[in-house]
Amino acid sequence: MAEEADAFDRRILQLLRLNARRPNTQLAAEVGLSPSACLRRVKALEERGLILGYTAIVSGAPDDGFVAIVRITLERQSEDFMRRFETAVRRHPEIEECYLMTGDADYVLRTSAPNASAYEKIHTEVLSRLPGVARIESSIAMRNVLRARAGA
The missing domain is CATH 1.10.10.10 (Winged helix-like DNA-binding domain superfamily/Winged helix DNA-binding domain)
Incomplete structure (x- = not known):
């Protein structure tokens, strides 16, 4: 760029x-x-990498499961810890979005699952095994109010 x-x-x-x-x-x-x-x-x-790709915004049906918004706090906020965490996050398709944050949590992630037991598996087999994680806080979304917009 x-x-x-x-x-x-x-x-x-x-x-x-x-x-x-x-x-x-x-x-x-x-x-x-x-x-x-x-x-x-x-x-x-x-x-130049300003357009990374193209995607479709798909409307979800009520039985699509649920979305978890996950706040991650790392053991340390060093460059090495953050780099290792971000590299690991990119390897897991279960993690749909990841944001580096200011405030209480170091990162906020978005993941979805068809049901509670499927999310529990993501939590125990993916999220809790990410490098440098000290704390995980999950909130389950009740419904989507506003999604990325399509159309002019």
């Missing part, structure tokens, strides 16, 4: 966050670029 994103790049990123499936011709028109210039910019944003 040697160069900073300019106004065109920021607008492209903003629009793609809302709907990454829009045709390039539509994206170009909304940004105010030619389709070829817009496509070059999107490719450059991907190459």
